[in-house]
Amino acid sequence: MHQETDPVRILVADDHPILRHGLRKLLEEEPGFSVVGEASDGTEAVRLARALKPDILLLDLAMPRKGGMEALRELADSTENTRIIVLTAAIDKAQLVEALQLGARGVVLKNSATELLVESIRAVMRGECWVARETVGGLVQALQKLMPSTRSGPRNTFGLTPRELEIIETIVAGYTNKDIAYRFSISEQTVKHHLTNIFDKLGVHNRLELALFAINHRLVGDA
Numbered sequence: 001m002h003q004e005t006d007p008v009r010i011l012v013a014d015d016h017p018i019l020r021h022g023l024r025k026l027l028e029e030e031p032g033f034s035v036v037g038e039a040s041d042g043t044e045a046v047r048l049a050r051a052l053k054p055d056i057l058l059l060d061l062a063m064p065r066k067g068g069m070e071a072l073r074e075l076a077d078s079t080e081n082t083r084i085i086v087l088t089a090a091i092d093k094a095q096l097v098e099a100l101q102l103g104a105r106g107v108v109l110k111n112s113a114t115e116l117l118v119e120s121i122r123a124v125m126r127g128e129c130w131v132a133r134e135t136v137g138g139l140v141q142a143l144q145k146l147m148p149s150t151r152s153g154p155r156n157t158f159g160l161t162p163r164e165l166e167i168i169e170t171i172v173a174g175y176t177n178k179d180i181a182y183r184f185s186i187s188e189q190t191v192k193h194h195l196t197n198i199f200d201k202l203g204v205h206n207r208l209e210l211a212l213f214a215i216n217h218r219l220v221g222d223a
Contacts, residue, residue, distance in 0.1 A: 007034040008125055011054040013045035013071070014038075014087065015063045019110070023058065026114050033121070042066025046074050049082055056121055059104075060087045061095070069095065072102045083124045096131075100208060106130030129208030155218045159201050165219060167194050172211045172220050 010027055012035060014020045024035045037052050039045035043066045049057050057075075061068035072084060085106040086099050096107055105124045108117055120130035157165065163184075170180045177191045184191075195207075204210045214220045 007032050009034050009036045009054045010056045011037045011048055012058045014060040015040050030118055042071035045071045049075055054082055057082050057084045058087055059084050076103045129206050164198050168214050169220050171207050172214050
């Protein structure tokens, strides 16, 4: 179990040595970060993740021998304390959704600024998920295509209140707590209270899981 005073232990998996070594150098210059290993392909990434049990695995999707998605599938159930952040050159909506469903906690574009990568690691270590806000609309559309509801009749609202359903709509749309508070003329503390209740009722742990659940169970959109 990671303690706040411990350094964040990071495993970097990428088939390009220059990028891999560059990431190591950048991350090790960041206070509280420690790079504990490097992998050059998916097979090595799986082996090292299981052996080293890092806090964070930075996983390139496009690697030889075993791609990042295949590695993610293998690691889905066996590295419960390792949070995986996917590195990709371009956002493929369907692939992004699959990665998140398989347990990835974040998606970072390779051409992102260093500070965004650092911020994504810190966010994921806080238990949040990192998906750029501009990706959310596409994510919702992809979810709706990949997880069409086959249910008939009235939807199950899982004991959610009308206000909680409204807040779920805004979460899926990518609103921050501040945005939600402004939209409904309530305090950010009240928003947090609503989210705690929503998480408890649905058995989810963060905003991304909530968005996935909401689309899958027709809590938003054309339900």
